[in-house]
Amino acid sequence: MKKIKYLGMLLMMFAATASFVGCSEDDLDSKSIFDTNPIQRSEFDNWLLKNYVQEFNINFLYHYNDKEADQNYNVTPAQTDKAIAIAKLMQHMWLGAYVEAAGADFLKTYTPRVIQLSGSYKYDTNGQIVLGTAEQGMKVMFYGVNELDIDNVRVNSTDPYESKDTKPLDLNYWFFHTMHHEFCHIL
Incomplete structure (x- = not known):
């Protein structure tokens, strides 16, 4: 019982002390902590803005972003x-084929909101190459982009389904098949 009494007194003393030191006048800095400079976009970034973001509401990420990458794997950025x-x-x-077959509204409704490119492949626990992943109906990740010749x-x-050692890589298997396969996961 004495411990509870002492604890109560200690808390009251802490509250009283905090009430005296917690209220001081601070001068606010007029400089914002947020970057207010206009975003510098390349010609390709502007093209993506027009053809992916404005057209289908898809954020196409090709720069390495550690928040979007799977931290369990070492991957490289896409060139x-x-x-x-x-x-x-x-x-x-991919996009054009679905617009032609099912209409733009279908694609705008069901397409993933983020497409992320990785330059290198991701390997699963068996050593197999992972060509792409679809995550939570919102994001598609494509691997091995730097292998494109x-x-x-x-x-x-x-x-x-030819050998993966054949160069240059077959676009049907390595890229087009993966695009449609991952979109099927989203659907």
């Missing part, structure tokens, strides 16, 4: 030239 190629391919082979574009129409 800008490869990100540009993938963004344009996705616009025609822009100068040697190749589409294998006879063997969609």
Whole structure:
């Protein structure tokens, strides 16, 4: 009982002390803690703003963002030239295909809100390459973007599951198949 009494007295003394020192006049700094400078966008960023954000409300992320990446894996950022190629391919082979087949309203309703590119592959616990992931119906992550050979574009129409060692990579298997596969998870 004595312990409770002493604890109560200690709390009362703390409250009384805090009431005397807690109220002082602070001068506010006129400089904002928030960056008010206009965002510097590249030509590609402006293209993404028009063709992804304004058109479909999709945030297309190609710079490495640790908050968007899976922290359990070591991945590298996508190279800008490869990100540009993938963004344009996705616009025609994924978004355009669904707009043509089901309409823009369908795509605006069901498309993921974030597309994130990773330059390197993610490997699962068995050592298998993960080409993409779909997370919570809101985000699609594409891996291995830096493996795209822009100068040697190749589409294998006879063997969609060829060896992963064949270079240049087959766009059907490594990218288009993954785009549609991950969108099916979202749907």
